[in-house]
Amino acid sequence: xxxxxxxxxxTGDDGTTGLVDGSRTAKHALRIEAIGRVDEANSAIGLAxxxxxxxxxxxxxxxxxxDLFDLGADLATPASGGxxxxxxxxxxxxxxxxxxxxxxxxxxxxEHLQPLxxxxxxxxxxxxxxxxxxxxxxxxxxxxMTELAQAEAINPAALAYVNxxxxxxFVLARVLNDDGASDVKWVPGGSR
Numbered sequence: 050x051x052x053x054x055x056x057x058x059x060t061g062d063d064g065t066t067g068l069v070d071g072s073r074t075a076k077h078a079l080r081i082e083a084i085g086r087v088d089e090a091n092s093a094i095g096l097a098x099x100x101x102x103x104x105x106x107x108x109x110x111x112x113x114x115x116d117l118f119d120l121g122a123d124l125a126t127p128a129s130g131g132x133x134x135x136x137x138x139x140x141x142x143x144x145x146x147x148x149x150x151x152x153x154x155x156x157x158x159x160e161h162l163q164p165l166x167x168x169x170x171x172x173x174x175x176x177x178x179x180x181x182x183x184x185x186x187x188x189x190x191x192x193x194m195t196e197l198a199q200a201e202a203i204n205p206a207a208l209a210y211v212n213x214x215x216x217x218x219f220v221l222a223r224v225l226n227d228d229g230a231s232d233v234k235w236v237p238g239g240s241r
Contacts, residue, residue, distance in 0.1 A: 069126040086190035091117040093183035100176040134204040163229035173226035184218035
């Protein structure tokens, strides 16, 4: 269990922040950018969860928020020499089972959705619109993570997780729009 007695430490006043392994890095480093984008996605999911507080999908979003904290911890733990990204008692990593759960939820939700006949606009109900914002934030986190992966080794399971998460949020937004019946369809060139 994490215990936070003091919120400010002053250790970051020089523009650096600490990683799980004890090293320090610039607050603008690719790794910190990725962690920050994951935090933004988590916050956007929290906003969607508020709209679903009494709905059955609320628990799924809270589960995902916890997973995103795991993802942040994973990203905050640089690979050591020969690291195979296996979790341990001391290292928290995203594992394939977390992605498997998301895939099962997507499959379950998709069973009741109307087929897509057009791209859809991010809107419809308020809950769906908030979920689309969370999806877009998740895509930004994925872009930051893939940029980091070009420079440093990161957990492949983490990349799979964030990719699948944006798919989940897209499908959930459609569920929240009356299983797709209230989706707002894109009209190409409709305002010319």
